Amino acid sequence: MSFTTPGQDFSPKDLTGTCHCGLVSYALETAPKWYSECKCTLCIRYGVLWAYYPVETVHVRTKADSGLDTQTYTRKDGILGMHFCPTCHNLIFWKGLDPNDPRVEGEMGVNVRLLPREVWEKNPNAEHRVTEGPEEP
Ligand SMILES: [Zn+2]
Numbered sequence: 083m084s085f086t087t088p089g090q091d092f093s094p095k096d097l098t099g100t101c102h103c104g105l106v107s108y109a110l111e112t113a114p115k116w117y118s119e120c121k122c123t124l125c126i127r128y129g130v131l132w133a134y135y136p137v138e139t140v141h142v143r144t145k146a147d148s149g150l151d152t153q154t155y156t157r158k159d160g161i162l163g164m165h166f167c168p169t170c171h172n173l174i175f176w177k178g179l180d181p182n183d184p185r186v187e188g189e190m191g192v193n194v195r196l197l198p199r200e201v202w203e204k205n206p207n208a209e210h211r212v213t214e215g216p217e218e219p
Pocket residue numbers: 101102103104105106167168169170171172
């Protein structure tokens with residue numbers, strides 16, 4: 083199985099993001115079409131690069147024998163949880179705290195910097211968008 087965007091093929095390995103220690107990973111079904119560099123008060127501190135997907139298309143895994151799960155940080159507005167690896171503390175993804183909250187519309191954000199570097203750095207088909215703010219709590 084391979085995933086295709088115009089002019090470039092990605093293997094499942096290319097679309098698997100892994101934290102530094104390898105405990106947590108995610109697998110995407112399709113390559114990001116665009117990347118979001120969000121400059122809100124939180125994301126600018128993380129230095130994160132996001133791609134957004136329907137929740138059901140992102141397959142998050144933790145090492146089965148670890149007994150560990152992601153740790154979360156929640157902003158004051160209570161909409162999103164930021165999920166981290168419990169051992170290396172890489173930011174993995176955000177997800178709505180309430181899956182039925184219309185403000186997240188069934189989507190989640192994944193930190194694409196966990197993908198192989200060439201996927202997010204050299205993918206000429208993906209647009210890079212910079213979002214200013216809003217100033218989030
Ligand atoms: Zn880790």
